[in-house]
Amino acid sequence: MDRTTRRIVVRYAFAAVSVALTLPLKLLVIDDTLGTVPPYMLFLFPVILTAWCAGVGPGVLSVALNAAACAYVHHEPTRTLRIEDPREALLLAIFMAEGLLVCWLMGRLHRARVRAEEAKTAQETFLAMVGHELRVPLNPILIEASARLDDPATPPSLRPPFERIRRAAELEARLIDDLLDAVRLGRGRGSFRFQEVDAHEAVRQALEACRADWEARRQAVSVELEATAHRVRGDGGRLQQVVWNLVRNASKFSPEGGTIEVRSRDEPCGTMVIEVTDRGVGLDHGDRDAIFAPFAQAETTAGRFEGLGLGLAICRLIVDAHGGRLDVSSPGRGRGATFSLRLHTLDAAAAEPGSEAEAETEAGPGLDAPDRTPDPEPRPVGDPRRLVLVVDDDETTAQLLSELLGLDGYEVIVAHTVSGAMAAPLGRIGCVITDLDLPDGSGADLARRFRGHNDAPVIALSGYDPGGFDHEACDDAGFAARLVKPVDYPALQAALREAIDRAAPVGR
Numbered sequence: 001m002d003r004t005t006r007r008i009v010v011r012y013a014f015a016a017v018s019v020a021l022t023l024p025l026k027l028l029v030i031d032d033t034l035g036t037v038p039p040y041m042l043f044l045f046p047v048i049l050t051a052w053c054a055g056v057g058p059g060v061l062s063v064a065l066n067a068a069a070c071a072y073v074h075h076e077p078t079r080t081l082r083i084e085d086p087r088e089a090l091l092l093a094i095f096m097a098e099g100l101l102v103c104w105l106m107g108r109l110h111r112a113r114v115r116a117e118e119a120k121t122a123q124e125t126f127l128a129m130v131g132h133e134l135r136v137p138l139n140p141i142l143i144e145a146s147a148r149l150d151d152p153a154t155p156p157s158l159r160p161p162f163e164r165i166r167r168a169a170e171l172e173a174r175l176i177d178d179l180l181d182a183v184r185l186g187r188g189r190g191s192f193r194f195q196e197v198d199a200h201e202a203v204r205q206a207l208e209a210c211r212a213d214w215e216a217r218r219q220a221v222s223v224e225l226e227a228t229a230h231r232v233r234g235d236g237g238r239l240q241q242v243v244w245n246l247v248r249n250a251s252k253f254s255p256e257g258g259t260i261e262v263r264s265r266d267e268p269c270g271t272m273v274i275e276v277t278d279r280g281v282g283l284d285h286g287d288r289d290a291i292f293a294p295f296a297q298a299e300t301t302a303g304r305f306e307g308l309g310l311g312l313a314i315c316r317l318i319v320d321a322h323g324g325r326l327d328v329s330s331p332g333r334g335r336g337a338t339f340s341l342r343l344h345t346l347d348a349a350a351a352e353p354g355s356e357a358e359a360e361t362e363a364g365p366g367l368d369a370p371d372r373t374p375d376p377e378p379r380p381v382g383d384p385r386r387l388v389l390v391v392d393d394d395e396t397t398a399q400l401l402s403e404l405l406g407l408d409g410y411e412v413i414v415a416h417t418v419s420g421a422m423a424a425p426l427g428r429i430g431c432v433i434t435d436l437d438l439p440d441g442s443g444a445d446l447a448r449r450f451r452g453h454n455d456a457p458v459i460a461l462s463g464y465d466p467g468g469f470d471h472e473a474c475d476d477a478g479f480a481a482r483l484v485k486p487v488d489y490p491a492l493q494a495a496l497r498e499a500i501d502r503a504a505p506v507g508r
Helices: 003-034 040-054 056-073 086-150 156-186 199-209 211-216 236-252 311-321 395-407 418-422 443-450 471-477 489-502
Strands: 195-198 220-225 231-234 259-267 271-278 325-329 337-344 358-360 387-391 411-415 431-435 458-462 481-484
Touching (some): 003 040, 040 056, 040 086, 056 086, 086 156, 086 489, 195 199, 199 211, 199 220, 199 231, 199 236, 199 259, 199 271, 211 236, 231 236, 236 271, 236 311, 311 325, 387 395, 395 411, 395 489, 431 443, 431 489, 443 458, 481 489
Parallel strands (some): 220 259, 387 411, 387 431, 431 458, 458 481
Antiparallel strands (some): 220 358, 259 271, 325 337
């Protein structure tokens, strides 16, 4: 029996089972308590349940079976389907009419529900495709700008224009991410990977990620991480996203040269608080809830700021998914605001032993930059691990990556399809960089087929946001790294070096 036939049998069997369960209830319970009261309401419940769970067809069958059961056990003469009293026949006809009406209404409700789900799916697919198509042209822009800024040979006079191009591309990519995030999180379909996380580490990474924003505005950041229990169960990347949004929001609404304070502290009942305080435009009392609505920004005398007004709405949705709370307080307009993020901490025994409060205060813009690991020495040109296969259906991106990787000393083979990639000398490839969405397959398909010839690492690029990744397929493909377009070229360089360093010798 195939799956479709089995599903049909199960649906119609549901109707028979519902009647079989109702009959003993009528004979053993109802008759003893209510005597000869007509049991139509009792037999209407299995009709409703069947129509809701199994559909209209099984619901109609349930009406017929329950009507027969009523006639058999209730109407005189009992133990027969014959009804002699016209009034009882009328009551039974009314019961059947009500049952059929219920089935019809349930059918309409079911069709409306299916249409709504299809509309949601279509909207999500549309947004994912729009996001992909908007990211693809941003990719070569950001790669080129990042590469020129990273190149010591770039003249100083050209660095400011390239920096403006890079920041504009990053802002556009962030707006796309925010729009897709707001839709998915609002429907409870956000992508989360919960594990034990150090909230202080998430704060530090977020501060480093948005350093350029406050440095550009000559702002100072004071950091006092005093919570002694700061290990939480959550998605580290998502928590970093929340803090990043809050600090960037504080920077945006604070005057140039102002100060932003980031603090953490313990609260009773196993809770920690992370606070971000600015001395900026502040909030009226009526704006405190409104600013967390999608596409909302508080009105200010300076007018509307850049952005879609989705950042705080996304933050609250992420925090809600973590079982936490995000609030804002403000003394009033022009007097700054404090955003408070509350998270449940893990048991104190799970916290790192000997953890102490951390504190540092900035007198000038920025935080001390972490020590950077120096780039490894270039490998010899003859090293087979320097042969890179770039697979991307966007010719501009593929050509640009080929040129930049060539300048870094790699030999590059370019392909635009899975079949084109499989025609390359696969046994000699040191690493594959592939788009996930290709005309004749996917990057995951390519990775699996490539594994039959070579154990070299495969790096995935995608114009879809991380929430749109098929994580199971990507995990099965065994990608060494996954990067979202538009790709920051230094990040791709680092991922490529790390993947090659970790890889086994080329070939089998």
